[in-house]
Amino acid sequence: MFDQDPYLNTLTVDERDTIIRYLTDLYDGVFSPQSIENHFISYVGFESSESLIELLLQQVPEKSKILDIGCGFGTFVLAARAHSYDAFGIEPAAFEVEIARKRLGRLCPTAPAEAVFRIASADEINDDVPTFDAITLWNVVEHIPDTSKLFQKCHSLLKPGGKLFIICPNYFAWRDEAHYHLPWSPVDFCFASRFVNKCVKLGRNPEYFLNGIVTVTNWGVLQMLHRLKFSFMDFSGLNYSVAPRLSVSSICNFARFYFPFKQSICLIATKDS
Structure with a gap:
């Protein structure tokens, strides 16, 4: 598997082992050993980023300026x-x-690694002047406590017509919780202690859920973006900021996009130009 992934090949064997230990400690009581391995392959490797790059190529011209918030080990940026x-x-x-800086240095020794990858949260970025053509939030929104403030910051950082890409779990849905992979439902959204008790009974550590997860919802995200006057698309490029055409397919697409119980939030929000 490693030999086939150009981004995992940017890591030494010792670095791979160190990252696995880091992830094991970070997700202690949350991920199983198999989930740790899957996470490593998907997010440190190229598996998850491949489809995201294809999406970016469809929606944003090359040479555009992109910001990946919560970039992790840097695979998507690379x-x-x-x-x-x-x-x-x-x-x-x-x-x-x-780790991200080391990988960039190996792939492109002349790149300014410390400028490309910064230790910072979204709050710490200067937004005096709109800077970016696109901002990506890949499975990050559910980890940032003040979602509204995050979207306001993204709006300030985007140039007119800039695009905000979002993927995150919808916590008002019937699905497996995205990190513990235990059954979750809208009842757990209303009574989070129910999920905490489930974790404890199964010998899982609920601290990560209590301190690291924000239970965002599809309608909540759409409402916050609407207040900032973003327009919406799905990943196929269909526009959902105007009334649907009077056709069965158009109405069904709108219903799916705004469905409150959809399992995941996947959308592109465009800043007014």
Whole structure:
């Protein structure tokens, strides 16, 4: 598997082992050993980023300036730069940024690694002047306590017509919780203690859920973005900011996009130009 992934090949064997230990400690009582391995392959490797890069190529011209918030070990930014995007990443975890900088240095020794990858949260970015053509939030929104403030910051950082890409779990849905992979329902959204008790009974540590998860919802995200006057698209490029055409397919698409119980929130929000 490693030999087939160009981004995992940017890591030494010792670094891979160190990252696995780091993830094991970070998700102690949350992820199983198999989930840790899957997470490593998907998010440190290229597996997860491949489809995201294809989406970016469809929606944003090459050479555009991109910001990946919560960039982790930097794979998406590395892949975006390989496709001629002027891509940057911010991440509050210093260890992950250190690894991302090393990987960039090996792939492109002349790149300014400390400028490309910064140890920072979204709050710490200067937004005096709109800077970015696109901002990506790949499975990050559910980890940032003040969702509304996050979207306001993204709005300030985007140029007119800039696009905000979002993927995150919808916590008003019947699904497996995205991190513990235990059954979740809208009842758990209303009574979070129910899920905490479930974790305890199964010998799982609920601290990560209590301190690291924000139970965002599809309607909640859409409402906050609407207040900032973003327009909406799904990943196929269909526009959902105007009334649907009087056709069965159009009405069904709108119903799916706004469905409160959909399992995941996947959308592109465009800033007014």
